[in-house]
Amino acid sequence: MAVVYHPASSLVAKLEGVHLFHFDGAPCAQRVRFALYEKGLPRGREVQYLADDDEACCGENGRWVSRRVSLVKKEHMTQAYGEIHPNLVVPALVHDGVLHIESMDIVEYLDDAFGGTPLIPKYDHAVLEDSRALTRRGEDLHRSVRFVTFRWGLRGLARLSSKEENHLRKLMADTPDGESLVEFYTGYDNNTIPESVYIGHLDKLNAAFSDLEARLQDGRAFLSGANLTMADVIWAMKTLRLSECGYPFQQCFPACAEWYTRLSSRQSFQEGVLGKHRLTSKTFCAKAAVEHWLGIGLKGEVLQRMA
Template sequence: MAEIANPQSPLVPKLEGVHLFHFDGAPCAQRVRFALAEKGLMRGKEVRWNSARRGGLRSRPNSWTSRRVSLIRKDHLTEEYAQIHPNMVVPALVHDGRLYLESMEIIDYVDKTWARNPLKPSDPADAEIVDRLVDWGKRLHVSVRYVSFHWGLGNLAKLKREEETRLSQLENAQSPEQLAAFYERYDRDDIDLDEYLAHLQALEEGYGHIEDLLSDGRQFIMGDQLTTADIIWSIKVLRIWECGYPFRRNYPKVYRWYRRISKRPAFRNGVMSRHKWLSAFFRLKAMIENAFGSGLRHVAAPTRPAHSTKIG
């Protein structure tokens, strides 16, 4: 369930309308912003993520208040944020004093609450395929983390010792994210290349399947309606494309579909508006690394990998 009963944060019950705790460059938050924009809910006021000042407590109808939790300044590794999200990740959404966690569940909640522009097919069989594609995308979330940290963020993402300590003290022990355990190995260069490559291959298997679905020339993954499957998979492409992955060479249909999606006003406004400079920085970094032979292009499957898992 997306809604969290009795959130610990005293800020949550004070918030009226829609408030999103997010970071512009975080894929999980990008999905939610993309969906909000598709539903006609636009980015409104920007307030400090933890601000309880009167002027920022209420959002206007059809817009959401942006509470930017910087993953660079490590706002998410604070006790105050742990009271909002016990797994210490973005995004978190508050609607009229109620807290919702988990990006794809937040999107389902938004889709049900604002009925216009539905993001799920009405046909139950199609809806089931979308659910399976979304589940697959969710399982690959950790692979995006491994690949984008190794070939994208590099040392920029490493935590300082005191940040690591704070995270391990504050993170919910049951968190499926297991961020503390990840950083403990990542910060010490304790993850070997084979493990990173296995995550890359898991992603390639997913992209291969989307390539197959798109091979009949359809506009979106499910045909002519944009669904949550397009939302989760397009963001999965964006992050890895920013790391220099050769989509055009390996998955040309996925590449063209992604380019189409990325031209949608909801994608431009919801995902890219304040992410474009960071995105350009990562693209440039990846181009240089690819040119010098150390980039993701050089470990990407040379041709489309064989894939056996079939959904839809």
């Protein structure tokens, strides 16, 4: 369990109930919001992410307090947020003064701490092993989704200025973090990541979804069998993100598309995941459709590689 025992921020200890530091469009945060809704905990009031007055810090019965950290405004790349999440990423969850990081660890924690839909299939060892293995594969492909998103979804939109890049380097100087943002942004900002690297990540995702397509052929409702598990949580958010970049699930992986329709029609997805992100999501899908029409979209790239 990724609990941060001695967080640098004094805010953490003050928080009562459940507080989520998140961003509406971030897949890692969407996983946690989906799980919270499946656990019967809808979104509560919105609070400025660093607010530390008594009113902001108190919990909300049966709901979680939303502390939105804007990735667009680079609020995660600040000293203050770094004292909450040492890796400068979302999400971070605080439950009664205890800080949890790592989205899938948070999902596991929520599964233990609250009722609602079980997401960790402890009732069946084989299903549990399978769901864990699929979840790990999803985690391993986190970087691949990042590369594909920045290349075809965000394109140049998320570039940092050299001032911002230097600031990030300083903030992360003491973070022994394998997922460091610095290396990625340095390559992305300076346009030095070769196209073959982006394509390599795309190929890994194509291979993973081919495997998911194969396992769904037996008509199972969810990835590890008849019940929803954490594996569906992580893969559904990847599917949403890639769909927003124009990934042609319907053409290439019809069983995955059907499974995703099932997942995304759940209230937890409609309210917890899409909610305030709905319009942005639609805008990205529309942008991807135009790019396909212009011949520069992800859809054409995938169709060509899968042919």
